[in-house]
Amino acid sequence: MTQIVQSLAEISKPYDALFCDLWGCLHNGVAPFPEAVAALQAFRASGGKVVLLTNAPRPAKFVIESLERMGCPKDAYDLVVSSGDAAQDAMFAGAVGRKVWHLGPSKDDGFFTEIPAEWQGQADIERVDFDDAEGIVCTGPFDEINEVPEDYRAKFLLAKMRDLPMLCANPDVVVDMGDKRIYCAGALAVLYEDMGGEAMYFGKPHPPIYDMARRKLAAIGGVEDGRILAIGDGINTDVPGAAGEGIDCLFVTGGLAHDQFGADQKNPDPELVRAWLGARQTDPRYTIGTLR
Template identity: 85%
Template sequence: MTRIISSLSEISDSHDALFCDLWGCLHNGVEAFPGAVAALQAFRAKGGKVVLLTNAPRPSKFVMESLDKLGCPRDAYDLVVSSGDAAQDAMFAGAVGKKVWHLGPSKDDGFFTEVPEEWQGQAEITRVDFDDAEGIVCTGPFDEVNEVPEDYRPKFLLAKMRELPMLCANPDIVVDLGDKRIYCAGALAALYEEMGGEAMYFGKPHPPIYDLARRKLSRLGGAEDARILAIGDGINTDVAGAAGEGMDCLFITGGLAHDQFGADPQNPNPELLRTWLEARQRDPLYSMGQLT
């Protein structure tokens, strides 16, 4: 049964590196959480490595710029590895063809314009209109604040008929932007699959993002999987991914599922938490309300 802790410092000596989620753990899309920032800084001060592992559909460069704006200092982490990084590799390798239709907001344009060094001079990906596309790259709804997946059913029906593969750059279903819940690319990809379309995923809980994170961490000295702690609030992404990779996991209950464990988000009710986890057949080694 999961052990409820009150501070990361209680278990930090057992781990050399953290794979820490962003949205719901380090920030809420509006501002960084001071307690979480301090916890990561303290872990690094003791010699630990912090990899921010996020399902954001943008390359890590843009994720870091967003963190700056949210008030998260760069001394709180060593690396950022995003679903966008892993999905970019697949796109430039031609996973969904050379001519792609981009389904997503303009803020994700960097997914196409920021070509990774290893693909410089050989990337031949062109964004085209839907009618000319060989595949779809989905980074989210065009209007993530107001649109829902069902808005795309007619377009997806046409895409399915043409057998267009979809590259999903963010497997998350929803995130909380302040106090508003919004849909992510994962919700659109799920609908497309439900309708009979083909979708490919590269972020948590799927292996490519973890493989990329390990490779980048190895440049800083690396860490054995048994000494890596995955931190996140997504039961089907962070917790499931950690289990699949054989890593310890710290489940943040005050994130996406904050209303399931009692009235105090910082102190989850043990019985409610146990019942909720059992229903989902998940058993993270540790749990806590908010990262501190």
């Protein structure tokens, strides 16, 4: 049965590293949460390492730039590892061919232009029109504020008829940007699969992003899995991802599912929490209202 806690400090002593989610835990897409920032700073001050593990479809460089624009201090984390990083590896390895159609907003162009050092000098990936594509790289809707997955049904039918594989750079289905809920690449990939298309995933809860996080963490001081705590608000991403990797998880109820646990977001109703988790047949080791 999950243990409901009031602070990260209450349970952090057995852990040497955190794999912490961003949206819904550290920020809301517009501004960082001060208490969450303070909690991560305190963990680092005690000697722990903080890896921000995010399903953002952009390489870590661009995620860090976004955090800086929001005003998130650099001393709140050691590393950023993104779904974009893991998906890039697959793309440059040719997972969906060398000629790809990019489905996503222009803000994700860095996925193609920021080539990792290990792929420099390798065969190019060429972005082409849909009709010339060997595969699809999906980083989200073109217009994430106004579009919904159904807007792409006709295009996906054509893609399925051509057996185009889709690389999904962000398995998240939705995120909350301020007070607005928007669809992510994961929602488009789910629709494509429901229509019979093939989609590949590299972010949470899938192993590639955790493998990459471990490698990068090892470069600054390795940590055993039993000494890593995952933090996240995604019941379909963060929680099963941690379970699949044998990592303890702190589930944040005040994120995506904030309206399910009573009126006090910081203090979720224990009965509602356990009933909600039980209905989903999952049991993270810890639960907290908001990261603090």
